[in-house]
Amino acid sequence: MRRNGAEDMSEDDERQQSPRSDLEFTSNKARYCKATGSASDHPDQVLENVLENVLHFLTSRRDRNSVSLVCKSWYRVEALTRSELFIGNCYAVSPGRATARFTRVRALHLKGKPRFADFNLMPPDWGAHFNPWLLAMAKPYPWLEKVYLKRMSVTNDDLATLAESFSGFKELVLVCCDGFGTNGLASFVSKCRQLRVLDLIESEVIHDGTDWISCFPQGESHLESLIFDCVEWPINFEALERLVARSPLLKKLRLNRYVSIGQLYRLMIQAPQLTHLGTGLFSPLEIAGQGDQELDYGTAFAACRSLVCLSGFREIIPDYLPAIYPVCANLTSLNFSYANINAEQLKPIISKCHKLRVFWVLDSICDEGLQAVAATCKELRELRVFPINAQEDIDSPVSEVGLQAISEGCQKLQSILYFCQRMTNEAVIAMSKNCPDLVVFRLCIMGRHKPDPVTGEPMDDGFGAIVMNCKKLTRLAVSGLLTDKAFEYIGKYGKLVRTLSVAFAGDSDMGLKYVLEGCSQLQKLEIRDSPFGDAALRSGLHHCYYMRFLWMSSCRLTRQGCQEIAHAMPRLVVEVIRSADMEMDDFVETLYMYRSLEGPRIDAPKYVTIL
C-alpha cells in the first residue's frame, strides 16, 4: 500500500480523520493536469492559478488532506498553499521531507514526546529535539512567523538561532517544553524585533541568572501576549512595568509568582485593555520596615472592562478575592487551580460568574463548592478539578456528589477532568445522560483498582454508559476497578474515540483486543500497568498505521512479541524503553510505537532500543 504523506504530516486532533484511502487517484479533471504544467499549456496553468487562489482560503487540515489526494496537480498546489504545518509526532516525518513538500510555510506546529512523559514514565533525554527542525527550516522558510511546540526539547542556542534566522518572526508558544533557560529567552527577545506573542506554558525554564525581561528592545513594542507564569524565577519588575507601558497592543499577560499583588496593581493600571490576566502571587510580598499600603485592587479590576480570562492566584490570601468581583460577570474562563480556597471562599465569586465557560479548580472547594458551580454556571463547557494532595488512600474532598451536581447543573458540559478518591457508577451514568455534548471525559479515581464504594461493583457500567450515551465523545480516560467488560463497551460504542488513556485496568488480552478491533478512529492509545500482552497487540496490527502512537508500559509484553510486530510492520517504529539501570530481559517495560516515514531515528539514547 502506498502511504500518503499528508496523513502523517497533517493529523487532526480535534476533528475526524480524512478518508483512509492511501491511494492517490486521478479525477476526470486529470486530463487537464499534466505533470510538467509548462507555460504553453494555458488551460492547465490557468486552472492551477485558480486553484491556488481558492486553496489559500482553505484552512482546515482535514480538508487540505482531502484536497491533496485528488490528483497530482492538486497535491502540488495544496502543498504550495499550505501555510500552517501541523506535525503531530516529530518523528513521523523528517524535517527535510516536510520542507521539501511544503515550501511556503509560515507557521509550524510540532509535537514531540508522548503525554505519559509528563508523569515521569519516560527517562529524560529521550529525544524530541527542536534543533533539526530549526536548522532545516532556516533556508526554505525565511518568512516563518510562528512556531508552536509541545513536549519538545529546546535549547538556549535554538532560541537564539530562531530569532536570528527569521527576521519577521512573530509568535513563539512553548507548551510543556524544556531544555532552555533565561539566557535563551534573553537572546530570543532581544533579537526578535517583530515579536507579538511569547507564551511559555507549563514549561521548565532553567535559571541561568539572566534578566531576560530587560532584554526586550526599547521603543514601542508589538507585544500582544506575554505568558510566563511557569517561570519559577524572579524577574525584574521595573523592566516589566516599562515593557507593559510601551506595549499598547498587549491583551494577554500572565505573570509568575514573583509578582506580588501590589506590583500587579501597578501593571493593571497601565494595561486596562487586557483580556487575559494571570495574576501572579495575589498576595503581598512582605515589606520589611514599611507599612502596608492598602491599594484599591477592586478599582484596578473594574478598570479592565475587557477581561474575560483570569488565572494565577499562586499564593492567594482570600481577603483579596473580593477585588475580582467587578470582572466576574464577564469572565468566560477562570483558573483557580493553584488557589487553595474552600467552598465558603468560592461561593461569593462563583455566584457572579454567570458566563463562565471554562473553570479549573482545586478539590479544596469540596462537593459543596461544586454544587455552587452547578447552581450558577449554566454555560460551563469545560471543568477541571485537580487534587491538592495527589495521593492514594486519603480522604476525598470531592466525590460522586460533586459530579452528580455538576451533571445536573451544567448540562452543556463538553469537557471534564475530575480527580477524586471515590466515585459511583450511578453518578457517572447520570453525567452520561445529563451531558450529552461531552467530547472529553477524563475521570481519575486516585486509588488504584477501586470499585464503586456503594455497590462494590467495578466501574464498568459507568464508563460503559459514557461511551454509549455521549455520542460525540472523542477522548476518554478511565480509572477505578475495571474488567474486560468496560473495554468491550468502549470497543462497541466508542466509535469516535481518538484518544484513550488506561491505567491499572482490565483482566486479560481481551480488553485490549476489544479496543483495537472496535475503536476505528483511535489515534492515541496510552496504557500503563494493565495485563495486556503480545496476543492482544497482534490482534490490532491492522489498525496501527492509522494510529499516531501506541504506548504500553508495565504491561505483559515480551521482547519477542514486540520483535514480531516490528518485522510485520515496516513503517512502524517500535521503541522499547527501559529504565537506565535495568538490563534487557524478556519483558518489555515500556513500548512506544508510532508510524513513521523515516524508519528508526538516529538520536535515540542508549536505553531506547528500536526493534
Place this chain on the structure above:
Amino acid sequence: MEVGLKMGKGGGDHVCGCEKVKMGFEETELRLGLPGGGGGEGEAIRKRFFSETVDLKLNLSSKESSGINPNEEKVKGLRQEKSLLPCANDPAKPPAKAQVVGWPPVRSFRKNMLATQKSGSEESTEKASGNSAALVKVSMDGAPYLRKVDLRMCNSYQELSDALAKMFSSFTIGNCGSQGMRDFMNESKLMDLLNGSDYVPTYEDRDGDWMLVGDVPWEMFVESCKRLRIMKGTEAIGLAPRAMEKCKNRS
C-alpha cells in the same frame, strides 16, 4: 534511638531504608528540641546518622530519577510495579502504601507548585521523596522587601551563595558570594570573614536557633532551614561561638 543504631549502610532493602531514614531524622529532631540541650550529644548522634542518611538519600535520589529500584528483586513475571519508597505524611502513622511512579497522573509541574505553596505558608511535614520545593524566605538587612528561595533548586552551598548574591545584587553583599561557605568550618578564617565582610548569611533552623549558613552538611541544611537572613557581619559575630561549638563537638 534503637532504630538509628541498627541502621545499616546502603544496599538491601530500600523500602525499609527510607523508613529508617525518616526515623533517623525524627530522632535527631527530638534531641535538638531538648531545652538548654542542643549541644554536643545531639550533634554527635546527628553526625553518625548523617553519613548513613546521606548515602541512603543519595542512592535514593539517583534511583528515583530512573524511576525504579534496581535492588528490588527482578520479578520474572508479569507486572513490575515501579515503586517509590513509602514516605508518610505524618511519621507517627504507618507509612501509606507504596506510591507508584507517575500516579496519580498529575504533572510534576503542578505537584511542585502546590508543594511550594504548602511549604511556603506553614511548616509542612510533607517532603515527599525530595521532590517538593523547599521554599524559604530570605531577608537582608537594609533591603526593602523579602525574597524567597527554593533550597531544592540548589545542590550546594556554593550554588545557594550564587543565587543569593544574584538575588540581592543590587544591595552590596560584600564577600559573601566569593568566600566559600566551608570557610566557616575553620575558626580563624571564620573570624576573619566576620570581621572583614559586609554581610553574612544566617538561617533559622527548626528549633528557632539562628545559625551561620554552612554549619552543617548541605542536605541537613535544606531539611532544617526555615528562613534565611543576610545580616551584617558585625551582628553575626554573636552567632559564631555557638556555631563553632557545634563544629568542635563534631570533629
